Amino acid sequence: MTRDQVGAVDPHDAAARRAVIGDSLGVGIATGLYGVSFGAVAVASGLSVAQTCVLSLLMFTGASQFALVGVVGAGGAPFAGTATALLLGARNTLYGLRMAPLLGWRGGRRAAAAHVLIDESTAMALDRPTRELTRLGFLTTGVSVLVLWNLFTLLGALAGTTLGDPRDYGLDAAVGAAFLALLWPRLREPGNARIALLAAALALAVVPFTPAGLPVLLAGSVAVLIGILIGGGHARPSEVQP
Amino acid sequence: MIWWAILAASVGCYLLKLAGLAVPASVLARPWVSRVADLIPVALLSALVAVQVAAGTDADGDQILVADARLAGLACAVVLLLARAPFLVVVVGSAAVAALLRAV
Numbered sequence: 001m002t003r004d005q006v007g008a009v010d011p012h013d014a015a016a017r018r019a020v021i022g023d024s025l026g027v028g029i030a031t032g033l034y035g036v037s038f039g040a041v042a043v044a045s046g047l048s049v050a051q052t053c054v055l056s057l058l059m060f061t062g063a064s065q066f067a068l069v070g071v072v073g074a075g076g077a078p079f080a081g082t083a084t085a086l087l088l089g090a091r092n093t094l095y096g097l098r099m100a101p102l103l104g105w106r107g108g109r110r111a112a113a114a115h116v117l118i119d120e121s122t123a124m125a126l127d128r129p130t131r132e133l134t135r136l137g138f139l140t141t142g143v144s145v146l147v148l149w150n151l152f153t154l155l156g157a158l159a160g161t162t163l164g165d166p167r168d169y170g171l172d173a174a175v176g177a178a179f180l181a182l183l184w185p186r187l188r189e190p191g192n193a194r195i196a197l198l199a200a201a202l203a204l205a206v207v208p209f210t211p212a213g214l215p216v217l218l219a220g221s222v223a224v225l226i227g228i229l230i231g232g233g234h235a236r237p238s239e240v241q242p
Numbered sequence: 243m244i245w246w247a248i249l250a251a252s253v254g255c256y257l258l259k260l261a262g263l264a265v266p267a268s269v270l271a272r273p274w275v276s277r278v279a280d281l282i283p284v285a286l287l288s289a290l291v292a293v294q295v296a297a298g299t300d301a302d303g304d305q306i307l308v309a310d311a312r313l314a315g316l317a318c319a320v321v322l323l324l325a326r327a328p329f330l331v332v333v334v335g336s337a338a339v340a341a342l343l344r345a346v
Contacts, residue, residue: 030328036330051248054252058248059251059252061255063283067290072244072247074293075303078243078247079250081251082250085251086258087282089258092259093258093262094262094276094279095259096259096261096263096265097262097265100262100264103263114256114259114260115259167344168344170311170337170338170340170344172312173295173336174337174340176294176336177315177337178329179287180287180320180332181323181332182287183283186287189284192284195281195284195288196288197288200292203289203292204292204307207306207307210305212297215289215297216289220282220285220286223284224278227277227281228278228281
């Protein structure tokens, strides 16, 4: 991939900039497109088009958005959805710690950059040879995802309202598939698959005894706790150092 | 009620992002913090998968476990992910399988 070659290119070379922009736009387009599935799923879960679009515009972090919609759609209390979304959003804090010294922004620029601090913009900004290319990768990816994610959320939401019963189109099954696809790349880390299975089993075990929305929070917290207790050896301090 | 939940979660998610860029790295740069941050999405997303696919409600509105077309949709998602299909293909494919099962 061109990302790996960037280090060998003269940083002042326009070719390096073009490579970063090209890669970032590619990721931005691929990610933005699946906003359509968020839009359709959110409306199918009972949110209005306006609520769906506000989530993409203001929350703008995919896994948290899907989580809030998933909990609310399953009949859970809205604030159980908020809690789940916030827990999932906490990983962006870690991305921020890693990106802050690399981006080197302060004040208003930092406040604006925070909005587009997501999985994709972090991934496309890391390992660049210069601060200029780091910022370029971060902004090109972040802004292109922001624009396209919101555009395709609106399209998906509008399409969702004209579909009729979302179950006829399997949209309820699509939510589970979306969560699994978000989870999939993380299962390669050692020990994570065990924690995933444990969390899923715990959630299913408490479903018949708890109101909707609680099984995810309960199982998630207990699984994280157990993961820390049994898996301390997997800590990767390099993850949070620039 | 839903609006308040949406706004609270949106503001909270933004502050979580800003905190990462603004808080001195030494405050949070400890191994267990990165381990927790690594585990939270794994645990929550897999619990969400399980509940999303197997939870339903009975006649009284209480939560119960249900095996229906969603399970087949999830199986399809696993196959597509093993085949390295892109996100949108995985989501649309599993929806199509569930829809097809319900239609026959």
